[in-house]
Amino acid sequence: MNAIYAALGVAALLLIVSLGVAGANLEFVFGIIVPYAAVALFLLGFSYRILKWAGSAVPFRITTTCGQQKTLGFIKSENLENPHNLIGVLGRMALEVLFFRSLFRNTKAKLNKDQDLVYGRDKWLWAGAIAFHWSFLIVLLRHFRFFAEPIPSFVWGLQSLDGFFKIGVPVLYFTGLILLASVTYLFLRRVVIPQLSYISLLADYFPLFLIMAIAASGILMRHFYKVDVVAVKEFTMSLISFQPAVQEGIGFIFFAHLFFVSALFAYFPFSKLMHLGGVFMSPTRNLVNNSRRKRHVNPWNYAVKTHTYEEYEDEFREVMRNAGLPLEKAE
Amino acid sequence: MSDDIAKPEELSKVDYRPGDVVWTDPTIDFHKGTYSYGANPESSKYLGLPHARKFNPEDEDWHLPENWKEIIHEGLRDRLKKYRSLQVFMDICVRCGACADKCHFFLGSGDPKNMPVLRAELLRSVYRNDFTAAGKLLGKLAGGRELTPQVIKEWFYYFYQCTECRRCSVFCPYGIDTAEITMMGRELLHLLGIGIDWVTTPAANCFRTGNHLGVLPHGFKDSVEFAVDDLEELTGVRVEAPVNKKGAEVLFVVPSADYFAEPHYYGFLGYMALFHEVGLDYTFSTYASEGGNFGLFHSSEMMKRLNAKIYAEAKRLGVKWIIGGECGHMWRVLHQYMDTMNGPADFLEEPVSPITGTKFENAKSTKMVHICEFTADLIHNGKIKLDPSRNDHWKVTFHDSCNTARAMGIFEEPRYILRNVCNSFHDMPENTIKEQTFCCGSGSGLGNDENIEARMRGGFPRANAVRYVHEKHGVNLLCCICAIDKATLPPLMEYWVPGVEVGALHELVANALVMEGETRPTDLRQQPFGNQEDKEDA
Numbered sequence: 001m002n003a004i005y006a007a008l009g010v011a012a013l014l015l016i017v018s019l020g021v022a023g024a025n026l027e028f029v030f031g032i033i034v035p036y037a038a039v040a041l042f043l044l045g046f047s048y049r050i051l052k053w054a055g056s057a058v059p060f061r062i063t064t065t066c067g068q069q070k071t072l073g074f075i076k077s078e079n080l081e082n083p084h085n086l087i088g089v090l091g092r093m094a095l096e097v098l099f100f101r102s103l104f105r106n107t108k109a110k111l112n113k114d115q116d117l118v119y120g121r122d123k124w125l126w127a128g129a130i131a132f133h134w135s136f137l138i139v140l141l142r143h144f145r146f147f148a149e150p151i152p153s154f155v156w157g158l159q160s161l162d163g164f165f166k167i168g169v170p171v172l173y174f175t176g177l178i179l180l181a182s183v184t185y186l187f188l189r190r191v192v193i194p195q196l197s198y199i200s201l202l203a204d205y206f207p208l209f210l211i212m213a214i215a216a217s218g219i220l221m222r223h224f225y226k227v228d229v230v231a232v233k234e235f236t237m238s239l240i241s242f243q244p245a246v247q248e249g250i251g252f253i254f255f256a257h258l259f260f261v262s263a264l265f266a267y268f269p270f271s272k273l274m275h276l277g278g279v280f281m282s283p284t285r286n287l288v289n290n291s292r293r294k295r296h297v298n299p300w301n302y303a304v305k306t307h308t309y310e311e312y313e314d315e316f317r318e319v320m321r322n323a324g325l326p327l328e329k330a331e
Numbered sequence: 332m333s334d335d336i337a338k339p340e341e342l343s344k345v346d347y348r349p350g351d352v353v354w355t356d357p358t359i360d361f362h363k364g365t366y367s368y369g370a371n372p373e374s375s376k377y378l379g380l381p382h383a384r385k386f387n388p389e390d391e392d393w394h395l396p397e398n399w400k401e402i403i404h405e406g407l408r409d410r411l412k413k414y415r416s417l418q419v420f421m422d423i424c425v426r427c428g429a430c431a432d433k434c435h436f437f438l439g440s441g442d443p444k445n446m447p448v449l450r451a452e453l454l455r456s457v458y459r460n461d462f463t464a465a466g467k468l469l470g471k472l473a474g475g476r477e478l479t480p481q482v483i484k485e486w487f488y489y490f491y492q493c494t495e496c497r498r499c500s501v502f503c504p505y506g507i508d509t510a511e512i513t514m515m516g517r518e519l520l521h522l523l524g525i526g527i528d529w530v531t532t533p534a535a536n537c538f539r540t541g542n543h544l545g546v547l548p549h550g551f552k553d554s555v556e557f558a559v560d561d562l563e564e565l566t567g568v569r570v571e572a573p574v575n576k577k578g579a580e581v582l583f584v585v586p587s588a589d590y591f592a593e594p595h596y597y598g599f600l601g602y603m604a605l606f607h608e609v610g611l612d613y614t615f616s617t618y619a620s621e622g623g624n625f626g627l628f629h630s631s632e633m634m635k636r637l638n639a640k641i642y643a644e645a646k647r648l649g650v651k652w653i654i655g656g657e658c659g660h661m662w663r664v665l666h667q668y669m670d671t672m673n674g675p676a677d678f679l680e681e682p683v684s685p686i687t688g689t690k691f692e693n694a695k696s697t698k699m700v701h702i703c704e705f706t707a708d709l710i711h712n713g714k715i716k717l718d719p720s721r722n723d724h725w726k727v728t729f730h731d732s733c734n735t736a737r738a739m740g741i742f743e744e745p746r747y748i749l750r751n752v753c754n755s756f757h758d759m760p761e762n763t764i765k766e767q768t769f770c771c772g773s774g775s776g777l778g779n780d781e782n783i784e785a786r787m788r789g790g791f792p793r794a795n796a797v798r799y800v801h802e803k804h805g806v807n808l809l810c811c812i813c814a815i816d817k818a819t820l821p822p823l824m825e826y827w828v829p830g831v832e833v834g835a836l837h838e839l840v841a842n843a844l845v846m847e848g849e850t851r852p853t854d855l856r857q858q859p860f861g862n863q864e865d866k867e868d869a
Contacts, residue, residue, distance in 0.1 A: 005472070049422070056415040059631075060671055064500045064508060065740035066766040071693045071704050074711050075743045081766070082740040084693075096504070102429075103504045107762055109432040109792075115343040117438060117795045119762035125429060129504075196428045198349040199448055201474040204426050270465050275505055278423030283416045284497075284506035289740065292697040296671045300413055304632055305379065306639040307538050309618050309647055315539075316548050323549035325617060326575050328647075 003191065006205030010213050010260075017259040022252050030255050031235065032244040038262035045269025050277050059298040061291045064284040083288050093286055097279055100129055125189070132182035135175040136211075138162060139218075142173065146236040170222060180215040183208055207273055210264050217257040227251040335364055336784050339827055342439075343791060347432070349443040355456065355476050357485035361389045364784030367491055367777060370531035375524065377535045378633070382524025388487060393480065399523050400478060404461060406522045407515075411462070416511045421458045423505055424451060430499040430509070435770050436492050439788030447499035447509040450489050454516055457482065483523065490516035491527055492785055494774035495628070496733035501766050513775075518630045526629065530776035533625045537637050542587035542621035551617045554590040562600050565857070567850035570607035572615065575648070579614035580685060582645045585656030586623040586814035595817045597855040598657055598835025601844075605706065605837065608846050609686045609714060613654070619644035622661040623814060627668075628776040635672040638664055642673050645698075652682035653699040657835055659732030659813030660774065662701060666739050670697040687712040701735075703744040703812060706840060710751050716845040721854065722753035723861025725808040727839070728800045729758065730793065730820070731768035732813030740766075745812055745836055752843035757804040763796035773819035786819065787826050794827035801831055809833045 020026040067081025079088035080095060095101040108122035142158050145151045163171035187208045190200045221227055231247040232254060238245045268274070280286065288294075313320065313328055320327060336342070352358075366388050375383035382396050396402065411418045430447040432438060437445040444450060452474075459466035460475030469475070476482070493513040500508035520526065533543035540547055546554065555572050563569045573579060583606070589599040606613055619640045626634035645653055655665055670676065679698040682691040689708045691700045709715050729749055735741045742765045749756045763769050772789025773782075800806040809820055809831050820833040842854045854860055 053415060053419050053422075056411060056418040057413055058415045059413060060668055062416060062508065062511070062667055062738070064497055064506055064737055066501050066737070067740055068742045069693070069740035071691070071741075071744065072689070072708055072711065075707070075747065078740075096506075100504055102502055102506065103427075105502055105767075106429050107432075107502075109438055111343075111345060111347075111438075115340070115795075116799070117792055119760070125427060129427070193428065194348045195431050195443065195446060196426075198354065198443055199426050199428065199431075199446065199452070201426065202472055203474055270463075272423060272425045275423040275425055278419050279505050281415065281419050282423075282506040283419075284500050284508045284511075290693075291667050291670065292665075292694040292699065293692065295675050295696045298671050301672065304636045304639070306636050306643075309640070309643060312541065312618050319547055319549045320617070323552050325548055325552060326577070 002200060002202040003187075003205045006202050006209050009202075009206055010209040013210075013259060013263055014213070014256065017256050018252075021255040027246045027250075027255065030259055031246045031250075032239070034262045035239065035258060036244075038265040042265040042268050046274075046277065049269050049274050050281075053278070053281050057299050058283050058287070059300060061287050061289070061296040062283055063287045063289040063291075065289050069289060084290055084293075085288060089286060089288050093280065096285060100126055100133075103129060128182050128185045128189070131178050132186060135178040135182060138175045139173075139179055139215075142175070146233050147240050149233075149237060168223065172223070176215060176219050176222075180212065180219065183211050183215065187212070203271060207264070207267070207271060210260060210267070214257065214260045214264065217253060217260060221251070221253045221257055225251055225253040227254045336787060336826075339787075342784070342787060345439065345441040345791075347437075347441050354443060354449055354452070355471075357453075357479065357481040359481075359484050359488045361484075361488065363781070365492070365782065366488060366785070367527035367529055367779050367782045370526040370528045374528070374532040374535035375526065378531070378538060380524065380526075380531075381522060384524055386525065388484070393484065393525070395480060395483065395523055399480075399483070402522050403478060403483075403519055406519045407458065407462070410515050410518065414511065414515065416508065417515050419505075420451065420507045420511060421455055421462075424448065424455065424507055426452075427504065429502050429504065430507075433499045433502050434509075435494075435496070435498070435772055435792045436785070436789045439772065439791035440785075444485075444489050445492060447503075447507075450493055450509055451507065451512045453482070453486060453489055454512055483520070483525070486516050487520055487525055490520065491777060492789075494733070494770045494772065494777055494789065496770035496774060497737040498733070498767065498769065501737060514631070517628070521630055527776060527779075529779040529782075530625050530628045533776075534629055534633055534637060537621050537625065540620070541616075541618045541640060543623060543625055544587045544591055546587060546591065546620065548617035551590070551615070551620045555615055558590065558596070558600055558603060562603055565600070565851065565853065565855055566604065566846055568604070568607065568846050568848055570603050572603050573613070574615045575617055576614035577648050578650075579612050579648065580651050581611060581613040582619065582641075582648060582650040582653045583613045583615055583656070584619050584622040584641060584653060585615075586658040586661055587621045588623075588814040588818055589656055592818060594821070594832070594834050594838065595814055597838035597841075598817075600855050601835060601837030601839075601841030602656060602702065604841040604844055604846060605709075605715070608844060609709060611685065614648060614650070616644045616648065622655050622665070623658055624661060624664045625776060627660050627664050634664060634668060638669055639673050641665075641669065641699075642676055645676070646678050651680040652694075653679070654702055654705055655699055656702050657812040657814065657837060659734040659815060661814070662741075663734035663738040665697065665699050669699070684708055686714050701739075701741060701744070702837065703741060703748060706837070707744040707747050710748060717751055717840075717843040718845050718862070719752050719754050719843050720862035721842050721860040722839050723755070724854075724858060725753055725834075725839070725861065726755040726757065726804055726806045727753050727808045727810050728797065728804075728806045729756070729764070730771075730797075730809055730811040730813075730816060731765055732811060732816050733768060733770050733774060735812060736768045737766055742766075748836060748840060749810065752839045755804075757800050757806055759796040759800050763792065769793040769796065771813075771816045771819045771823060773823075774815050778815055778819045787823065790819070790823040791827065793820075794823050797824065797831055798828045801828055807831055810836055810839060812836050
């Protein structure tokens with residue numbers, strides 16, 4: 001049900017942009033106002049969320065340790081899994097952010113006929129996630145050819161790598177296909193795996209469909225409903241130089257693509273997609289496990305009611321004396 | 332073992348497919364064996380906790396305070412500001428499901444709300460509904476859920492079906508730690524006067540007498556003297572074990588079960604034998620007669636209140652530094668919280684082993700050293716004489732306790748010790764040890780009798796891994812360094828893997844320890860040493 005609502009949501013977006021651009025000729029709104037508003041919302045919302053998180057205290061050093069601690073000299077410690085210094089944390093975070101280290105650990109538990117629990121490796125989610133995120137990043141970076149003149153050299157490099165096999169005209173970019181395939185996989189697993197389907201919310205399906213729509217409209221635009229690329233670039237350059245001007249002759253499909261992207265930008269800060277920022281701020285991952293070596297300060301540490309030794313001795317003086325235990329005060 | 336519980340063959344038939352009821356429905360079936368009794372109001376009152384009242388989870392009406400909703404909202408708002416972990420973990424979960432089959436309670440029960448992701452969603456759905464713009468606007472569509480008295484019952488059920496073991500956080504791509512969620516959930520419930528007796532009463536005991544069991548000062552001294560006599564009988568060596576001795580070099584703090592329960596007690600004898608043999612100048616304390624801290628399972632404030640005595644006593648006795656015994660959650664508190672909460676311990680000295688001269692650099696701020704670090708260093712420097720063949724009657728496996736594993740990373744010290752004190756050591760499969768270790772199923776205050784079915788279910792993955800090495804290598808001793816483990820693994824083994832005993836690491840150390848002037852026909856359990864048969868044959 002949640003998946004259907006989410007799909008309807010994305011269909012509604014398509015309907016809105018169709019009515020707006022193809023129906024009412026509101027290119028100005030969908031080409032200029034909506035993208036500007038979406039990016040503004042993204043930047044403000046993203047910053048707001050990060051600042052809100054940063055404004056929340058880190059009272060204790062609660063590192064999750066996934067390897068041997070650093071103690072005695074003759075025992076080898078694992079700095080990347082259980083960081084004892086800043087280098088360790090940076091390495092751990094790099095592995096986490098760039099290569100999804102923790103997801104790579106994933107296992108699948110099965111209860112076999114003899115009532116034995118066995119744990120198999122399960123790299124599918126990791127592989128799907130890596131394929132999705134990296135292809136999305138490369139697709140995004142490739143788009144810099146629309147936002148810079150001259151086109152930066154890294155974009156040329158990415159393009160030639162991505163289109164290495166030179167299939168079709170214009171050249172087919174593999175990352176586009178990988179993005180679409182991996183996002184489809186991430187959707188299918190939510191539907192097929194019973195536990196996952198059980199926990200999935202509308203907010204889990206919606207971004208998947210939205211990204212599918214973005215990838216699909218992008219691929220359609222490049223290979224099927226070809227748009228005037230020169231006009232598109234003139235338009236995008238006008239946007240980023242803050243002298244926006246809608247060009248003549250840009251096809252509807254471009255506006256649909258742009259609208260989906262705008263929707264993603266606007267939706268981003270209010271959604272789970274904020275894991276992009278959050279992954280850097282997770283206290284179990286980004287802290288050094290040196291709690292006994294270096295004191296961590298809790299900004300809101302406050303005095304509490306304790307049972308002091310004096311009170312303790314006052315209460316138990318008699319039995320302590322009878323037991324021959326040393327006392328602070330005779331009476 | 333309670334007779335109420337189903338046979339193992341029945342209990343292990345677990346179906347991991349969720350049923351038809353949607354998870355947003357908070358209805359709970361409180362059936363005996365799967366929940367803990369409510370806190371005794373006397374204990375709550377002694378600790379000065381709000382809204383203390385008698386309550387039975389099976390009751391229809393829990394008599395929530397009138398402004399209960401306001402209390403929860405206020406409490407949650409406060410904690411979102413105080414704990415970045417909570418704030419971030421509320422916001423960034425993508426529900427990828429990697430954590431789902433990592434929880435021992437899910438693996439043992441198949442209850443979908445025991446998937447860590449859903450356990451957190453129980454709170455997160457209320458957070459979304461009442462604290463986020465999307466939730467306020469869109470409600471259910473944004474995954475929001477209204478806070479009702481039924482939700483409070485559901486929180487109680489599931490936040491006391493999590494042992495705060497943190498196994499899920501190892502697998503989460505964002506390190507989301509369900510222990511943090513559970514801890515906050517329990518704190519919120521305490522604001523409404525809702526807690527369990529197995530946590531609140533030990534906390535009250537601990538506050539008053541210094542230990543969870545409520546052992547009074549003279550009782551503690553008796554226990555130690557009794558142990559000294561026992562040890563003499565077993566080894567022929569009379570050791571000194573001072574209590575409340577001012578000016579000792581080291582304050583030694585153990586979990587109270589060590590001097591009260593079996594098999595902990597054998598480890599307690601083990602520490603005393605070891606310290607005697609190396610001539611450590613140490614003292615026990617009646618006031619700090621508990622290293623364990625059920626405050627960790629209650630609230631951050633309670634943890635701090637119970638922990639304060641350790642530094643206070645170290646200061647009063649004028650010791651130089653502190654050693655802590657074998658305990659899991661105790662070490663989470665000592666390692667990750669104590670210095671922050673009750674430090675700085677600037678009145679102590681940086682710990683240096685008087686026997687080897689080794690500086691414990693890793694503990695130079697808290698000044699508290701884990702007994703395994705201390706002993707591993709002794710062995711490495713050849714300061715004790717060991718005869719591992721004395722433990723030949725044991726085929727040993729090692730259970731990493733959750734807290735020392737995932738909140739410290741003390742993996743190799745105990746294994747190094749084990750390899751030196753016994754000849755037959757077999758690790759369980761790699762997905763069930765070290766950072767991936769499985770909980771005993773009874774941690775975080777859940778190790779009570781009434782909760783037995785949940786405990787046996789939660790301990791199933793651990794027991795299953797023990798069964799593997801039991802069948803493959805003939806393992807007959809499950810060694811561990813945690814007091815809760817030592818209390819709760821024996822019934823777990825009895826239920827799932829009969830024929831496997833549970834023991835302390837320092838029990839094996841003391842068995843292997845060749846003491847000066849000893850006359851030792853048996854091990855600490857009065858069983859013949861493992862190498863005895865060979866000698867008799869010869």
